[in-house]
Amino acid sequence: MSVKYSDMIHLETSNVSCYMRVINGKPEIIVNFTDIETRRRFTIAHELGHVFLHWSWLPDKYLSEGLVEVSYRNGKYTEEELKREREADKFAAEFLAPKKEVERSLKKYMEEGILDKEIQMKLLAEEYKVSNPMAYRLWYENRFGD
Numbered sequence: 001m002s003v004k005y006s007d008m009i010h011l012e013t014s015n016v017s018c019y020m021r022v023i024n025g026k027p028e029i030i031v032n033f034t035d036i037e038t039r040r041r042f043t044i045a046h047e048l049g050h051v052f053l054h055w056s057w058l059p060d061k062y063l064s065e066g067l068v069e070v071s072y073r074n075g076k077y078t079e080e081e082l083k084r085e086r087e088a089d090k091f092a093a094e095f096l097a098p099k100k101e102v103e104r105s106l107k108k109y110m111e112e113g114i115l116d117k118e119i120q121m122k123l124l125a126e127e128y129k130v131s132n133p134m135a136y137r138l139w140y141e142n143r144f145g146d
């Protein structure tokens with residue numbers, strides 16, 4: 001598996017955050033490098049979710065060439081695609097910021113006397129290199145479940 005970066009100018013639309021193809025039987029993820037780092041990290045993790053969950057790929061499995069999965073920045077999806085998108089998002093969230101780790105981090109902040117919710121969210125964003133909205137979500141999921 002490999003990850004490559006592109007400005008996507010070779011595509012008809014610049015609205016693509018990522019696409020995937022199969023080269024020599026292995027998945028290749030091409031990420032839009034004009035996206036900010038937290039976004040790129042989430043995108044890669046999301047695509048890994050598709051590779052494992054929806055392509056059932058394992059390192060020794062050979063895939064047929066050219067298989068493409070495109071992630072649009074403002075994609076319109078069918079019900080079925082939306083379900084896959086949510087599954088890939090869930091995979092990405094757990095991959096980047098495992099629930100147990102987040103729980104441990106929040107406990108640590110509390111022990112250090114960092115009680116302010118906003119500061120805790122900011123620290124989560126820094127520690128896990130995720131966007132502020134995602135840190136916000138992680139905080140709430142930890143506190144109230146999902």
Ligand SMILES: [Zn+2]
Pocket residue numbers: 046050071084085088
């Ligand atoms: Zn997707």
